[in-house]
Amino acid sequence: xxxxxxxxxxxxxxxxxxxxxxxxxxxxxxxxxxxxxxxxxxxxxxxxxxxxxxxxxxxxxxxxxxxxxxxxxxxxxxxxxxxxxxxxxxxxxxxxxxxxxxxxxxxxxxxxxxxxxxxxxxxxxxxxxxxxxxxxxxxxxxxxxxxxxxxxxxxxxxxxxxxxxxxxxxxxxxxxxxxxxxxxxxxxxxxxxxxxxxxxxxxxxxxxxxxxxxxxxxxxxxxxxxxxxxxxxxxxxxxxxxxxxxxxxxxxxxxxxxxxxxxxxxxxxxxxxxxxxxxxxxxxxxxxxxxxxxxxxxxxxxxxxxxxxxxxxxxxxxxxxxxxxxxxxxxxxxxxxxxxxxxxxxxxxxxxxxxxxxxxxxxxxxxxxxxxxxxxxxxxxxxxxxxxxxxxxxxxxxxxxxxxxxxxxxxxxxxxxxxxxxxxxxxxxxxxxxxxxxxxxxxxxxxxxxxxxxxxxxxxxxxxxxxxxxxxxxxxxxxxxxxxxxxxxxxxxxxxxxxxxxxxxxxxxxxxxxxxxxxxxxxxxxxxxxxxxxxxxxxxxxxxxxxxxxxxx
Numbered sequence: 214x215x216x217x218x219x220x221x222x223x224x225x226x227x228x229x230x231x232x233x234x235x236x237x238x239x240x241x242x243x244x245x246x247x248x249x250x251x252x253x254x255x256x257x258x259x260x261x262x263x264x265x266x267x268x269x270x271x272x273x274x275x276x277x278x279x280x281x282x283x284x285x286x287x288x289x290x291x292x293x294x295x296x297x298x299x300x301x302x303x304x305x306x307x308x309x310x311x312x313x314x315x316x317x318x319x320x321x322x323x324x325x326x327x328x329x330x331x332x333x334x335x336x337x338x339x340x341x342x343x344x345x346x347x348x349x350x351x352x353x354x355x356x357x358x359x360x361x362x363x364x365x366x367x368x369x370x371x372x373x374x375x376x377x378x379x380x381x382x383x384x385x386x387x388x389x390x391x392x393x394x395x396x397x398x399x400x401x402x403x404x405x406x407x408x409x410x411x412x413x414x415x416x417x418x419x420x421x422x423x424x425x426x427x428x429x430x431x432x433x434x435x436x437x438x439x440x441x442x443x444x445x446x447x448x449x450x451x452x453x454x455x456x457x458x459x460x461x462x463x464x465x466x467x468x469x470x471x472x473x474x475x476x477x478x479x480x481x482x483x484x485x486x487x488x489x490x491x492x493x494x495x496x497x498x499x500x501x502x503x504x505x506x507x508x509x510x511x512x513x514x515x516x517x518x519x520x521x522x523x524x525x526x527x528x529x530x531x532x533x534x535x536x537x538x539x540x541x542x543x544x545x546x547x548x549x550x551x552x553x554x555x556x557x558x559x560x561x562x563x564x565x566x567x568x569x570x571x572x573x574x575x576x577x578x579x580x581x582x583x584x585x586x587x588x589x590x591x592x593x594x595x596x597x598x599x600x601x602x603x604x605x606x607x608x609x610x611x612x613x614x615x616x617x618x619x620x621x622x623x624x625x626x627x628x629x630x631x632x633x634x635x636x637x638x639x640x641x642x643x644x645x646x647x648x649x650x651x652x653x654x655x656x657x658x659x660x661x662x663x664x665x666x667x668x669x670x671x672x673x674x675x676x677x678x679x680x681x682x683x684x685x686x687x688x689x690x691x692x693x694x695x696x697x698x699x700x701x702x703x704x705x706x707x708x709x710x711x712x713x714x715x716x717x718x719x720x721x722x723x724x725x726x727x728x729x730x731x732x733x734x735x736x737x738x739x740x741x742x743x744x745x746x747x748x749x750x751x752x753x754x755x756x757x758x759x760x761x762x763x764x765x766x
Contacts (some may be wrong), residue, residue, distance in 0.1 A: 216555055219374040241286065243268050248268060248270055249268045249270055250268075252268040252270075252277060252279065252406065253266055253267060253268040253279075254749055263476055265281065265282045265283075265284075265294045266279065266280070266281055266282070266318070267279075267280055267282055268280075269363065273564070277319045279319075280318060281318055282294070282313045283295060283296040283313065284296070284312075284313055284512040285297075285309065285310055285311060285312045285313070286310065286464065287310060301676045323514045323658070327543070339578070351378065351403065351406045351415050352406050354403050354406070355403050355404070355405065355406055356402075356403065356423065356427075356690065357402075357403050357427070358400055358402055358403075358424065358427045358428070358431070359375055359380070359400075359401060359402070359403060359417070360398060360400050360467055361373035361374055361375045361376075361380065361398070361399060361401070361417075362374045362396060362397070362398055362399070363394065363395055363396065363397045363398075363399055364379065364395065365395060366393060366394070366395070368384070369384035369387075370382065370383050370384050371387065371393045371399065373399060373401065373417060375415070376565055378415060378419050379415070380401075380403075380415035380416070381414070381415070381416060381417065382401055382416075382417045382418065382419065383416065385420075385712070386404070386416070386419060386420050386421070387419055387420070388419055388420060388450050388451035388487050388489070389450065389451040389452070390487075391419070391451065391487055399419075399429075400419075400485060401417035402417060402418045402419065402421045402423060402424035402427060403415065403417060403421050404417060404418040404421055405415075406415050418578070419450070419486075419524070420448070420450035420451075422448050422454075423448065425446055425448060425454060425456065425482065425486070425491075426446055426456075426488060426546055428442050428481075428482045428485055428486070429443065429456070429471060429478075429482060430443075432473070432478045432479075432481050432482055433471050433473070433478055435460070435465065435467075436458075436470075436471070440460055440465060440470075441458055441459070441460045441467045441470050441471070442458065442459050442460065442467075443456060443457070443458055444457040444458065444459050445457045445496070445551050445552075445553075446551070447547040447548075447550035447551040448489075448547075449543060449547065450486075450489070450752060451486070451487055451488075451489055452489060452490070452543070453489065453490045453491075453539075453543055453544075453547065454486075454489055454490070454491045454492070454547070455491075455492045455493070455494055455507060455547045455548065455550075455551045456471070456491060456493055456494065456551075457494045457495070457496040457497070457503070457507070457551055458470075458471055458493060458494070458495065458496060458635040459496040467495060467496075468494070468495050471493045472493060476697045479491055479493065492509060492547075494506045494507050494509065494551065495665075500518065500552065500554060501516045501518060501525065503552055504516065504525050504527065504548065504552050504554060504556060504710065507547075507548035507551045507552050508527065508529075508537050508544065508545065508548045508556070509530055511533045511536040511537035511544070512529065512530065512533055513527045513528065513529055513537075514528050514529065514530060514561060515527075515528035515564070518526070520554065520699065521691060522691055522700050523553070523554050523555060523691070524554065524555040524556075524557065525552075525554050525555070525556055525557070526557045526559060526560050526671070527556060527557065527558055527559070527563055528560070528564045529558060529559070529560060530560070530561055531560045531561055531562055534558065534560050537558045538558055545558055548570045566714070572591070575594045575599055576590040576591050576593075576594050577590070578590075578600070579593050579594070579601070581597075581603070582601050582629075582633045583604075583626060583628065583629045583630060583633065584629060585629075589626070592615055592616075592617065592618070593612075593615075593626075596615050601630050601633055601634060602634065604626060604630040605627065605630045605631055605634055608623055609623045609627055610623070612627060627744075638662055641662035641663060641666055642662055642667075644666050644669075645662060645665045645666050645669055648666065648669025648670065648674070649669065650665050650666075650668055650669040650674050650675060650676045651674060651675050653676040653725070654668065654673075654675070654676055654679055654722075657718050657721050657722055657725075658680075658717070658718070658721060659710065659714050659717070659718050660718065661708075663708070664705060664708060667704060667705075668704070671704060676722055676725060676726060679719070679722050680719065680722035680723045680725075680726055680728060682704075682719060683719075684712060684715050684716050684719065685703060686704065687704050687705045687711075687715045687718075687719070688703045688705060688706065688712045688715045689701055689702050689703035689706040690703070711727070
């Protein structure tokens, strides 16, 4: 073959590498490496697979060099891959044990089978590099919105062409009743990117709540610039959504910024989401105010918070009940998702009935314990007295000031309250003793006789028994379930006592028993857990050794 022919072939090799790299958007060195591996595989077929053969392509001239590598060893075990030190030094005086002697081999002619094998090697390596490139390109784009063209629809799943890559919008990630045809342009949210056997898979979504946030960011400059912040989003995809926004700039109305002139901004998002109705709510750090806003368009007349359960009770006018709940409970459900609180809706009539029942129950307590008639009992409850203890603790004048009462009546009522409490105390104390509850527990600050009786009924009789309790076992705890937060009762849940008081009671018991020392209560134990590094010997194959060794000619 003439020199010009050889040069042309060499040039063609580099041109092919350039073309493949550009077409697949991968590094040219990866294509060159694939070609070298293909030539190397063909050379092993030609000269014997037992040989350690390396092929190199000069990236400037296209010159291909094939060489057999022989490792310099003291004792030869495999003549195909090893050479003794004495023979190596004849070829290169600087040779040492562990070096590799390079022995140039003549170029090979590719037959049909060898060429097919080389093509397969190059194809596989280029395909792997292309997959790696795709994964690296999109793995950091999770959470972004992309635009693509629907390539085909398979079993309801839309395959989207993103340019050099394909993505899929699964049927359950499309809006209800939404259909696409080949050639349709579609906006979607990159939800996940995974490495899979058949290559990286890019999963898109149009139902993800963050998709709506990104659409508002595109339409509202104040959100893009960070002046207005999206705090939370709740969606029934394709039907209705609520979005809570906030700004620290007093001169800007965050809701108005999102709505836009004549609703132009929010309408653009609504159109993209196939007419999904969007309620834009102003966020507030006060949870009661936030919940009332989230329930719009319904109006609330009263709210009652339970911070332990993260549950809020909202009272609405009778004619606003359907608005507050929404069709199939949609409005209250989205408001609950938006605020992260469980919401109970009551009408004013229901709330009034409940208050009346509570009023009657409290009145009944006073009728039975103080031996008074219903009118007096109801007057006491109306004035805010909710227990016999309340009557015993206040000044007599506070009772005498109730309309229809005088000083003598007040003294008589308070005397009856004291007598009742003394009798109850004596009865409960005897019950406590009968149950075998020790006097040591009674000395704990905050403990009362009703608590002691309850402890005795639950077989907790000594200070040791009590000190072994956890705060949750006495106070109760909140369990998160699919149906909302559920309060699990503790032993002392029905008593008017805080978690902090219970913690102190348990701490006092442990201090008394000497389980802990007072001066060490606030100390924090610091454990030193040094990382243990397991060293293991790894076998290094000949290919890895070649990379780290000197190769001599």
